[in-house]
Amino acid sequence: MVTARAEPGAGAIDGRVERLLGQMTLAEKIGQLTLVHVEPGELPGDLRAAVRAGKAGAVLDVVDVATVNELQRIAAHDSRLGIPLLVGRDVIHGFKTVLPIPLGQAAAWNPDLVQQGARMAALEAAASGVNWTFAPMIDIARDPRWGRIAESFGEDSHLAAVLGAAAIRGFQGDGLSRPGAIAACAKHFVGYGASEGGRDYGYVGIPEVDLRNVHMPPFRAAADAGVATFMAAFSDVNGVPASANPFLLRTVLRGEWKFPGFVVSDWDSIVDMVVHGLVANDEEAALAALSAGVDMEMVSTTYRDHLPGLLAAKRIDPRLLDNAVRNVLRVKLQLGLFERTATDPAAYPGVASAANLALARELATQSLVLLQNRNGVLPLAPQRLHSLAVIGPLADDAYEQLGTWAPDGDPALSRTPLQAIRETVGARVTVRHVRAMATTRTVTTAGFTEAVAAASGADASVLFLGEESILSGESHSRASIDLPGNQLDLVRAVKRAGKPVIVVILAGRPLTIEPILAHADAVLYAWHPGVMAGPAIADILFGVESPSGKLPVTFPRVVGQVPLYYAHRSTGKPASQASFLHIDDIAARTPQAGLKNASQYLDAGYAPLYEFGYGLSYTSFTYADIAVAPTRARVGVPISVRAVVRNVGQVAGDEVAQLYVRDLVGSVTRPVRELKGFQRIHLEPGESREVAFQLSADDLAFYGRDLTRAVEPGSFHVWIGGSSSADLRADFELTAD
Numbered sequence: 001m002v003t004a005r006a007e008p009g010a011g012a013i014d015g016r017v018e019r020l021l022g023q024m025t026l027a028e029k030i031g032q033l034t035l036v037h038v039e040p041g042e043l044p045g046d047l048r049a050a051v052r053a054g055k056a057g058a059v060l061d062v063v064d065v066a067t068v069n070e071l072q073r074i075a076a077h078d079s080r081l082g083i084p085l086l087v088g089r090d091v092i093h094g095f096k097t098v099l100p101i102p103l104g105q106a107a108a109w110n111p112d113l114v115q116q117g118a119r120m121a122a123l124e125a126a127a128s129g130v131n132w133t134f135a136p137m138i139d140i141a142r143d144p145r146w147g148r149i150a151e152s153f154g155e156d157s158h159l160a161a162v163l164g165a166a167a168i169r170g171f172q173g174d175g176l177s178r179p180g181a182i183a184a185c186a187k188h189f190v191g192y193g194a195s196e197g198g199r200d201y202g203y204v205g206i207p208e209v210d211l212r213n214v215h216m217p218p219f220r221a222a223a224d225a226g227v228a229t230f231m232a233a234f235s236d237v238n239g240v241p242a243s244a245n246p247f248l249l250r251t252v253l254r255g256e257w258k259f260p261g262f263v264v265s266d267w268d269s270i271v272d273m274v275v276h277g278l279v280a281n282d283e284e285a286a287l288a289a290l291s292a293g294v295d296m297e298m299v300s301t302t303y304r305d306h307l308p309g310l311l312a313a314k315r316i317d318p319r320l321l322d323n324a325v326r327n328v329l330r331v332k333l334q335l336g337l338f339e340r341t342a343t344d345p346a347a348y349p350g351v352a353s354a355a356n357l358a359l360a361r362e363l364a365t366q367s368l369v370l371l372q373n374r375n376g377v378l379p380l381a382p383q384r385l386h387s388l389a390v391i392g393p394l395a396d397d398a399y400e401q402l403g404t405w406a407p408d409g410d411p412a413l414s415r416t417p418l419q420a421i422r423e424t425v426g427a428r429v430t431v432r433h434v435r436a437m438a439t440t441r442t443v444t445t446a447g448f449t450e451a452v453a454a455a456s457g458a459d460a461s462v463l464f465l466g467e468e469s470i471l472s473g474e475s476h477s478r479a480s481i482d483l484p485g486n487q488l489d490l491v492r493a494v495k496r497a498g499k500p501v502i503v504v505i506l507a508g509r510p511l512t513i514e515p516i517l518a519h520a521d522a523v524l525y526a527w528h529p530g531v532m533a534g535p536a537i538a539d540i541l542f543g544v545e546s547p548s549g550k551l552p553v554t555f556p557r558v559v560g561q562v563p564l565y566y567a568h569r570s571t572g573k574p575a576s577q578a579s580f581l582h583i584d585d586i587a588a589r590t591p592q593a594g595l596k597n598a599s600q601y602l603d604a605g606y607a608p609l610y611e612f613g614y615g616l617s618y619t620s621f622t623y624a625d626i627a628v629a630p631t632r633a634r635v636g637v638p639i640s641v642r643a644v645v646r647n648v649g650q651v652a653g654d655e656v657a658q659l660y661v662r663d664l665v666g667s668v669t670r671p672v673r674e675l676k677g678f679q680r681i682h683l684e685p686g687e688s689r690e691v692a693f694q695l696s697a698d699d700l701a702f703y704g705r706d707l708t709r710a711v712e713p714g715s716f717h718v719w720i721g722g723s724s725s726a727d728l729r730a731d732f733e734l735t736a737d
């Protein structure tokens, strides 16, 4: 077993940092700021030499434990000062045991499971010698065209803040020096999710007030949770790329938040400064990045190549360099790396263990969102079935169900939906499997005849559709977010067989699925659920579990509505049922003033297909008796809000009760609703429970017109319910004195 060590004290660490720093040559200092990428399976001889010379302080993408141990041995024993390496890896949603993609994890609205998942991933990764992960990604993602929405916790600042902090606690455990703790990295600071047009790496234009109120809160929460490192975004934020942005990295992160860890650039994001057109050459890029507060350079080598010259020319204050080195050394000492240079995989017996697979199954089950269930077609009762058709390109694909960013995932661990369905229904039920399309992008109808024949001969069909993992993730944005290829036609064709049709969608983003709703009796949104996709989905299909996932992101009806999110501003002319006339209902030669002026689309209205927080269950929950106390109070007095949730259906189920607030008047306009709390509760049929929330001053504070953070006195609405459309409301008022 791994054994515990005592947590080193801050004073002792600072003393060791200073002693090391005092002995370091310039090359060794720059070495600590150099993060070297190693191609899998390849260990260049010059890397060994660089480590020996103290010129490489960190590596990424080495996951072979023998290689990691060799490098750590060279660093610890053959280099002059014996400083061990940081070994970084993208442990995004599990390591060997792949969990649902982060967007799917967010749909579980269960911080405790997210924390457990990160803990599990940390232990698996640590068994390979990894001591640093580039996660969690806590960018606010409001544009499903952006491929990296898959890696995010969705559109909401509060949800992302809570889940991000949970992931950090999971990765870093009870203390960085504890066994199996790995340093986490809050990324990508900041605004990356708002890339123009959902095109990856695109320009980000966000007013400071929205940066602070919407995009920064998860990062602030990460800093408060003690995250060891931050990653500067690729993005050009308001004209100054994040990797050279002193306002973000010095004024906010260090100045206001007092972040003590280190900041790493993103991959080549320092040399990219030249491509952005911020600086003319690599030397100026190094100057801009270090001056702005990027401590460590990922992959590109402008620090190594140009800091000596910049120092010699007195263009960089040597104290700036020393501080960056201090930040890195401090994290290495906090991690206890000097005391544990060798990794013994036998000390980590749990990789892909039964317990890990059980956790993966639980998280996947809770992440599944039931969007439609006409006539209660789900759950299916195996004892009443004779035959089932299982159709589609993602029904039995051990690799695709893992999703994006699963470089260490092992598809051999995957249990596919087809396998799990077969196991659940047993030999008595005939299961006929037809892939029908080679991939989700197939445009022929060659496999349709067989699919329709299977559907005709079965009691019901379950279609597994969506997107392969390659269609989301970094640099994999899409301009159309429809189901790719001929999938809509496949649903139509199968429906014509006249039997119930259940569609399960595996995808890295919200897709515009409205066209399938008329042909699908039930729709279950599964994201990319990871290795245990099969059992989790089968448990829902056959009613072993009641669905309990809720959308962490708004589903648009058509892509042209994007960005579409629940916490939008009112505008001066908000749309409503009364304001809306569909394009097909507008009479010829209607005068320009003949329609109501409202913030809407003539052809797509104003409402989403499914709102944030939405998700069905096999039972029904009602909300009643909302109460606020006090209803009038001075700013700063905590407000308690409670309501009674009742399970009025026939089966037990989990419900995610959500609390939303509207601050009616602000010095800057406030969102029409903001999530401020949520609780996942379990209720037996007929059972009711009071859910209680406290709204502190911190919950109600925001950055106003003068860009200071405060609660502004005035009237508030508060709702408790099962989605962002909750209508059970109470009001309260805050006074200045």
Ligand code: BGC
Pocket (backbone or CB within 6 Å): 060, 090, 134, 187, 266, 267, 474
């Ligand atoms: C991504 C980061 C990732 C890094 C290292 C970059 O391309 O933007 O999120 O951590 O690569 O793999």
